[in-house]
Amino acid sequence: MNFKRFKFTSAQVYVGIIGLAVILIIYAFNNYAKNYLLKINKINNILLNIEKEEYRLNYYILKNSLFLYSSFDENVYSIKEIKNKINVLKDNLLKMNESFILKYLFEYKKAFNKKVYYVYEFQKVNAPIKNSTIFLDTLLSTLPELNVPVNYRKKVVYAVSSVYLAKFTNDMSLIKNININYFKKIKFNNKKANLFNQSLILHINVILNNLSKYNIYLNKILNSDSIEKLHKLKQKFLIILNIQINSFTIIGYFGIFILFALFVALIILIGMVEKDKDLLYELAYIDNVTNIYNRNKYLEDQNKFNAILLLNIDGFKNINDLYGRERGDKILMEVADFLKKLDKNVYRIVADNFAILSKDKNLVETYVKTIMNTFEYVNYSVDEKLDFQISLSAAISEKKPLLKTAEIALHYIKQNKRLKFIEYNDNLDNSEKIKRNIKKSTILSNAINNNRIIPYFQPIVDVKTDKIIKYEVLARIDNNGKIESIFPYLEIAKENRMYREITKIIISKAFEMLYNKNIYFSVNLSIEDILDAEIIWFLRKKFREFKGIEKYLTFEILESEAVKDYKQVEKFIKLMKMKNISFAIDDFGSGYSNFAHIINLDIDFIKIDGSLIKNIDKDSVSKTVVELVGLFAKRENIKTIAEFVHNKEVFEIVKNLGIDCVQGFYLYEPLSKPTEI
Structure with missing residues (x-):
């Protein structure tokens, strides 16, 4: 464009400068108000979430009191969530210099901490x-x-x-x-x-x-008064909010007065450039292929609307590659013409992505139904030789920034090809989790490929003789010379289907190290392993390769995992028992098992979870639970093993309770190889 043909008078320059100054002021005020309201909205959401979590905690307490097999984990999670939100709320109030409100926050926090104290006291008596x-x-x-x-x-x-x-x-x-x-x-x-x-x-x-x-x-x-304190906090917060909104209103009236003063001058300025307005507008805001609004217009309009419908033509790149850009452009025009009939606020964002902006989310939801039905059953004629069906994928979002969140939702559809439509929610935005998982996956993959998954051996000691009777085989990762536990990598291992390889590597290396050494040892198996046909086949192969090792082997079933099919587990145990393999329930007391299941599964050992053992010298409830487990085990002729024995006091208590075996750092840390080798 040749800007030399535009000649500005001094009046236009003055009006332009004043107008620019006003725009900057309005923009700055708008940003300030928007940011303030976003902060207010964030605080209000935190308060609402705390209130919901309070009611949820009460529900969990009632559930825990009524149902025998209800876990206390839900209570702990709710308490943790509320405490985290209280800290976040405190930080946000400090950033907004709302120190007046902090007094009421501290009152609520004090009341909630008192409630938490009673929750934990309740659990101490509820558990036994x-x-x-x-x-x-x-x-x-x-x-x-x-x-x-x-x-x-x-x-x-x-x-x-x-x-x-x-x-x-x-x-x-x-x-x-x-x-x-x-x-x-x-x-x-x-x-x-x-x-x-x-x-x-x-x-x-x-x-x-x-x-x-x-x-x-x-x-x-x-009957705690914590919720009442929370309501008082919300009430005081709303009072301050109303005061601030009133100040925004006064500033707004002042801005209207300034704008009115410039109104006449702006009319004159607009008249001067009217002849070039249409050309400038078309160049700036109209897409030259579809004749609808372009991305520039979208960026200008986006803050005026509350919801977005983002559309993508399925397989459009293939259409361009197969039939040429000219036919691709005709398809873009077909889609644009149809969308213009639905709404005037239609935009071509980029390539084959279209957007419709609306102030009413329900309206764009009706558009989705119309679009999906139309493009599912109607064939479109690109020219006399080419007639085929077009399909679209659609995403709705009402969370700012609208385009970014809608693009996240649309990307999710492309990864899940069975979907044609989705509404954005925060769970779809997993960018930080993806980064962490990629890092873990890389470390884990390198460890598997470079033979850096290694077994460590935790001695298990007989209480009466103080001698090592067997070793628990633990998986470790050699991460560039640093030996790490496998536990932080297990979730990503299961998601990336590497968990099976870890199990196979540990079993192979343990068998190789202990074969013909007459050393008793145990290997952890998850429910996933037991139900995996490839693992069963692998075990059979290893038993043929290392004949006789079975009589020294114990499989520890991870009790912290939910067992949905006990028949399959029973079948596996019976099959292995035919080879004289022993079985233990690991982490007993932390998950889903009960005494009846232990009897049905024909278990040789019960490993009492470390959460019950580590504070047994201070917690009478834990001591009672361990004593009950010991009595049950003796009655059923099952050996007991206490995990996490970390000091002499714990060891003596466990010993006096009649527990058969112990393991933990007080006796031995995990070793790179058994002491007998």
């Missing part, structure tokens, strides 16, 4: 109550097998039913008539009956000693 309730159920099922008097049976049934009713109705009067001394005085000649009676006394005592605390803590949690 639930475990004892479960155990009483299992115990009661064995009552018909015992040779005991009828009166004793009636007393047992009455005591257990009273405990159950008291647990689920919170009526303490139901357990007042339980005569625990009756059971304490009873002695049988039958050893099995005496063991039954001891277990009954222990578990009823656990419930009787904890139930009143259980009710007190539950009421304190559900």
Whole structure:
């Protein structure tokens, strides 16, 4: 364009300078107001999320109190979420210099911390109550097998039913008539009956000693004033927000006055350039192929709208390559003409991507239905020799920046070819996670390809003899000379289908190192491994290659994973038991198993999870749970192993509770090879 043909008068220059100054002021104010409102919106969302999480926490507490197999992990997650959001809220209020509100935030935080204290106190008594309730159920099922008097049976049934009713109705009067001394005085000649009676006394005592605390803590949690403090915080925040909005309104009126003062001068300026307006507008805002708005116009208009519909012609590059750009341009015009009939705010963003902007999200959703139906059943004629069907992919977003979020959603559709339409949500934007996963995947892939997945050996010690009886084989990664645990890489290994290779490498290397060494060892198997036909085939191959190693081998099944098909697991265990292979349940107490499943699976060892062991010298609840597990294991003739024994005090307690074996840093750290080699 030749700008020399434009001649500006001094009046135009003055009006232009003043107008530019006003625009800059408006732009600066708009940015300030927008950023402020975004911050306000962010704070308001945090407050709403905290409130939702508070109600969710109450729900989880009730769920945890009602259902025997409900996990406490949900409570911990909710507490962590609320604490994180409180810290984020505090940071945002400090950035906005809203120190007045902080006083109310601290009041809420104090009330919530008090509630958290009661949550953890509640769990300390809830855990042994639930475990004892479960155990009483299992115990009661064995009552018909015992040779005991009828009166004793009636007393047992009455005591257990009273405990159950008291647990689920919170009526303490139901357990007042339980005569625990009756059971304490009873002695049988039958050893099995005496063991039954001891277990009954222990578990009823656990419930009787904890139930009143259980009710007190539950009421304190559900009647906490933390939500009331949160509502007060929200109310004070809205007061400050209204004050700020009023100041924005005053500034807005002042801006209108300035704009009105320039109105006449601007009309004169517009009149001077009217003759060139159409040409400039077309060059700046109209796409030369489709005759609809271009990307420049979109960038100018985007902030005026609340929702975007982003469309892409499926396989358009192939159409261009196969039939030529001229026919491709005709298809672009066909699509553009159709979209113009739906809405005037239609844009060609780039190549074969089109956008429709709207202030009403529901409206663009109706456009999607119309577009999908039309382009699914109608054939388009590019010329007399070429007639074929066009299909479009569509993405909707109402989150700013509209184009960026819509492009993320559209990219997701291209990766999942079964989809034709999707609405953007924050879960689709996983750019940071992708970066972390790429880094982990690269490290893991290099380790597998360069033989840097290596076994380490954690000694397991017999409590009575203080001698090593076997080793747990652990997977490690040699990351450029730094030996790392495999645990942080397991998720990406499963997603990239490398998990199977890790299992095979560890088993192969462990078998090679320990073959003909007469050393007992255990290898971890996940439920995924057990259900993997290729792993089963691989194990059979290794057993043929290393004949006789089976009698030294124990498979540790990871109990922290949910077992959906116990029949398949039972089948696998029976198959391996034919080869004299032992089995252990790993991390017992951290996941989904119960005592009945342990019995059905024919397990030789129970490995008690480290979360129960590490604080057993300070936590009476953990001690009680471990004692119960030990009693159960002895009754079923199952050996017990305590993990995470990290100091002498823990070791002595575990030993006194009758646990058979231990492992942990107090005794040995994982070794690069067994001490016997």
